[in-house]
Amino acid sequence: MELFDKNTKMTALVHSNHLLLPVLNRFGLRLGFQEKTVEEICTEEQIDLNFFLAIVNAYHHHDYSPENELKSISAKLIIDYLRKSHLDFLKVSMPKIEAALDKMVKNRKSNDLKIIQKFYSTYKEEFVEHIQDEEEHAFPYVLALQKAHDQKTNPLPKSLAEYSISDYEKDHGDVDVKLFDLKNLIIKYLKPDYRDQDCNEFLYELFHFERDVQDHARIEDQILVTKVLEIEKELKNA
Ligand SMILES: [Fe+2]
Ligand SMILES: [Fe+2]
Structure with a gap:
């Protein structure tokens, strides 16, 4: 299973699964991601990176269970x-x-x-x-x-x-x-x-x-x- 990580480009994330669009909206994210990575956008928008990754990965991969990320969320x-x-x-x-x-x-x-x-x-x-x-x-x-x-x-x-x-x-x-x-x-x-x-x-x-x-x-x-x-x-x- 290839998980999204902090270096994934936000644009690539949407290309891999357009159903994530409403999920991004719930984090207050709007389009126009340019070449920015997930980490860059999360920092800019003051979003908890670990939590964001746990949610998008859990949505994209049904078998994914983000146990490690849980502790900090x-x-x-x-x-x-x-x-x-x-x-x-x-x-x-x-x-x-x-x-x-x-x-x-x-x-x-x-x-x-x-x-x-x-x-x-x-x-x-x-x-x-x-x-x-x-x-x-x-x-x-x-x-x-x-x-x-x-x-x-x-x-x-x-x-x-x-x-x-x-x-x-x-x-x-x-x-x-x-x-x-x-x-x-x-x-x-x-x-x-x-x-x-x-x-x-x-x-x-x-x-x-x-x-x-x-x-x-x-x-x-x-x-x-x-x-x-x-x-x-x-x-x-x-
Ligand atoms: Fe509910
Ligand atoms: Fe419920």
Whole structure:
């Protein structure tokens, strides 16, 4: 596996995987990279280099687990990134999916899309609930735990001592399966009176979103949870 490193040209990174573009945006990066390396751009934009590399590599290589980089990355930084992704999902990706679905519905005669609309709205409800749960429970717990760790708080308050990240971070399996089922429903059973471009657009959005969401879940499971478990071990066995 050839990982991106500090000497990789930022332009080359985009050429190797254009799906990284929204990831770069979450770091506040815009195009016009010239011949600059990842390290040069991170220094200029005051981005934590190790964290940036951990994220882009985890996105690009599904088997990559950035254990070494983890130690220097603060939980706050990871959560900031995850929150930006949540916002992206809710404000950019999902409205795009919905606009594509509406277009598809408008241009068709048969009403079998009702099932798809229903399926999508159930999926959305569960997905939004999952995000809210993280924002309201898991993330505040992690931030409080990191603070206690940094300030060497001893003994830990009950609200931290009695819980573990495994109580908060819910399984990602369910939402993944629903999204796959939605795609499958269309690919397998859609009556052929749709406009090709409408249906392709809708499916492209779904495939792209699925990829983004899976990557997000991997960052939560492999980067955040792994790091928090380590902090918990250190604090709770002290
Ligand atoms: Fe999340
Ligand atoms: Fe999640």
